[in-house]
Amino acid sequence: MPSLRVLRQRKAPPWFWWGLGLGLLLLALAVWALLSTYREREQRFRHQVEGELQAIGQLQVRSVAEWRERQTSQAMGLADDSAFAQLVARWIQLPGLEQEAPVRERLRILEERSLYTAAYLMDARGNLLLTSGGEVLGLAPQAEINALTRALAQDEPVLVEPRGDAFFAFPFFSVLVPLYDGSTALGGIWLVKDVRATLYPILDFWPTRSQTAESFLVQRTGEEVLVLSPLKHRPDPPMTLRLSMSHTDNPAVQAFSGSRGIVYGRDDRGQPVLAAVNAVPDTPWVLISQVHVKEALGGHLQREWLALSLPVSLVVVLAGLATTYWQWRARRRESALKQELERNMRWLESAQQAASVGFFAWDAQNQEFFLSRIARQIYGLPATGRIGLRTWVDALHPDDRKSVLARHGKSLEERLPLSAQYRIVRPCDRQQRWIQVWGEFEGQATPGGNAWLTGTVQDITERKQTEEQLASYRAALETQVRMDPLTLVANRRALDETLASECKRALRGGAPLALLMIDVDHFKAYNDHYGHVQGDQCLRQVAQALSASVGREGEMVARYGGEEFAVLLPHTTLEQAVEQAERVRHSISALGLAHACAPGGQHVTVSIGVACLEPHHHALANPSADVGVAAHALLEQADSALYEAKKAGRDRVTAYTAPPVPHAVEA
Template sequence: MPKLVKSPLTIILVLLGFTLASFWALIAWKGVQERALAFAKAGSETQGLTHSLAQHASKSFNAVSLALFGTGQYIRHSDKSARASAEINDLLAQYAKNIPQARELGVLGESGDWMFSSFETVPAVNNGDREYFLYHQSHPEDATPRISEPLISRVTGRPTLLMTQRLPNPDGSFGGVVFAAIDLAYFRSFYQGFEAEQDRTVTLMTTSGKVLVHRRDDQVGKDIARSSFMDHLKDSGAGLYSIVSPFDGRTKQIAYEAASDFPIVVTVAVPEDAILDGWRRDRNFDVLLGGTVSTILIGLGIVLAVQIRKRSAMARMLRERERGYRLLAENVEDVVTRFDRTGHRLYISPSVEKLFGWSPSELLEQPAFSNIHPAHRDLVKGLIEELGPERLTGNVEYLTRCSDGKYVWVETQMNYVDDPEEPGPEIVGVIRDISKRKAAEEQLISANEQLKALSETDPLTGIANRRRFDRMLELEFKRCQRSNSRISVLFIDIDKFKSFNDTCGHSAGDGCIRQVAETIASCLKRPADLVARYGGEEFAVLLPETSSGNAEIVAEKIRASVHDLSIAHQGSPLGRITISLGIAGGKCDARTSPASLLAAADGALYVAKEHGRNRVCAAAETPSVTLVRPVG
């Protein structure tokens, strides 16, 4: 037995068998781990994309909801004249033009007939029998926007998804429905940019299981309410799991997220075959490498029964493995880098040249943080300083400079690594270009800002509308209370404007209103002063930090400036357009409120009218009694 143990052949066989078994166990373990990692990485990316697309869908639907709200407010505060109807149609057309996901907008009256439309002409169609119309008619308590089931438009004949909202009369009774047709082609076009990679499929559907947008047109409108997906959706509003697709029968990893504000769900599905393509290539390479190494080890073990040859074979195996990992690091699109705690780069992968135009050698020679935008350097330095044994990883977004001098947005995930065999701790970073995502976010923010500005601007004069005036009066009144200062409000009315409108026509009347609005605005010099068209021929002026006496000076200047316009008016005793002004002002204490200021200014305006017009009248310094203009 001792002789057998001491036999070189036996020792080589034992060591060779142990080495090969361990090696293949390692390959199997590596395959299992990398397969799980491939699924985890794909799942993380899919969930991140799903979350972004769900936010995009929610914001897109919210933009349409804001348009419906703005339309309802405009209708509620407008009169029933033909001019007001034309303004509402123009407003709907502007919404349809400025909101790409809204194909058309319209308003149905209480009987279901079209009242207003973003089309050039209002369709002569009755939608009183539609489900959404009957719902709003019978549910006065529900004033929120509502998503309809897909239907065929009676006007365009196209498949349509509607967002609708109840339009109440002043007394709260049913006054009709304001609606917008969601352009599903907008979402299909947007999703196509994300479906090229890994054979992804992005689907937009209702929470009831009705498919709205899908990669395949023949699947649009399909009802998957009975699929297992709906069971997951009932349990959680967002998630990730594997499923046999109800669309093509393939096994896929699917991430889903329901919008928080609307009954819609976004799903992103990736076939498991596509997820595992890279893993299979690595596995086949590992198997080939393992077979090769095993053959070499067996050959070397048979031919050379010495320990040095065994060590040489193991070193070769390790070099091959290192080469495989290096090839992987050098061929991924993301940039892999290593640097010390001072930011000095130790390594950067060749993919940096594709993303930023720098070669690895050029970047390694440059000073730390030199390519980071000056405004973001402290942000990056701060994260590096925070990383350590207590915090091992972190993410940061910043601008970095390319070789052509331009800056691009990147996201870097940093991981703290403290290897005892290295001189000191290091940071391993993975850099990813996020310029497209940042551009999309900025476009959405800009669209929302434009929509807000549009909803607070009078379309005829270009000055603020009543909604903005009321909001700014509330803000300035609260600021006045905090600073114990004074505030004044002017109410302005064009004298005998109805007579002017009837004599000269609506076009001349609109021109007159625009000239008066421009003249009033030109008399206000401070940035905080605000003029707004309050309704019809009435204007309101907000003068923060202004006493009633100083407000009278401004008011008299406005009155004189309008008088000097010399707009001919046969119905006026002076033969020209004039205005009457009411002033209310004082301290913002417990006895006053924005409503009492407006009421006092309105009462003062009435007094100015009663005493001959073309004059300025002021209310009491601290109005505490609500004045109401008499009817007629």
């Protein structure tokens, strides 16, 4: 047995050093493999979190943009409502409760049905005139006065961004709608929305549980960024927090430095946050959807570090067992992450299906579209994740294809957000559908790089059909408003509008315009003798005969009032109008309507006054006269001629003759 000294002098065998080196190498390889796996899984998890955050931000952007678009659409409809403008004009000309009531009723309908907090009638200088509750005195805020001035100049509604003002005790959003009666500016309607009840609730929606996640709108004002909506952790009122542009690490400041998509930074309290930055199309707003990095990634990173430290310590003792155990834990974590991701994706897909919204991504480098399941259902395409450019182009409606391709090409070339509505023809059933597309670009369109257009697509066919039905109903309503219910011909309002437009056309084009004023002779005696029911029937028969006597484009028969009718004859000289009037007079006589009380007659007859607007002579006699003066003069001349016809014995046609111009007496 060797002595202790010999043992001390004995060197370690070579295999020991080989084994030690191999063990250290295996340990280094294990550590390297673990660190690489950790980084890969961390990056994958980070991308998953960023993708979910971006999808949530885009859904909220679409909701905010649709809210703003609804305000604009409602305002455009009100601006085009000439019937309402005429109600306002009548009230301004003849103030009184009878004229005021329908205006107040319309303001009340705007507040109740369109969910406006208030609706004010203003004059062109910004003075408040009327609300649904009655007359109001005072001056609108200067911002709304300036907006009304622009609206009247542009003849279209103007929006005033959300703000606070002493006029209201809450933050509000204004829409100024111009009102015109023909070419006369009446003022405007100031529509007020309380953004606390209409806009802010859209931003409160968050699909997953979170203590720090929030979405808010920001807008740049000079060298500051104004936060338009309330923040979860701040008790101060909305639209009071302003961030200096010098805070370059804040996502809201980064948004106005050109950043879009996913950014990392610090919030107003200095906490590290992960944020999705999305511009709201056609607005100065940017939507920030953010969550604390610690909440979004911290738990996962902590679990990963614990999982890494345990295998490393076990590798030192038993590399094989540690590696096996770590792989088992890794598979469990991967399975849990997959299940969580699948649950979130199912939620997102359910939300998209409920809203008929699908997701798409355009790969500019490979010329391919990736479509979600809902998007494929909307387009009626096969159940495959990717489609080529040709397949997508073939699905576009032939009438919209050229404009859609041009709009997509411009967005791709200029790197602009995409917002479009167009028609498609589904390949599966050849149905024509309307869709709305929202999209933003990611990546760089540089050699070697790749650009992605990601966004959402929504089927809006039912909404389009509803809009068309409303337009048809409105057109029918406009027709009823301009029709005399007894005789079923145009009424006085329709005559005044058409006369003004025809006078304008005649003065511009130099064509003559004739007007016949027709009165049923001795109609009061007819009513007294035969009764009002028979009198109404007589008026209907006269109206039918008058309608049968006209047929050219632009000619019009209208009930002027009582037993008086008017016939408007564009492109007709005075001589032609007199001939037309004689034919009308004979056609009424030919009806043979018995009139026992008519002096010297046996049937109903009419007297007709004829006047003609000769644009050339009118311009020479009245070089500065406008359309309204010309229309009024033509009515007075026809009425004067009618008076002469009745004075001469009735049942005759009389043309207007201008009184002689007195000559100056020479000295």
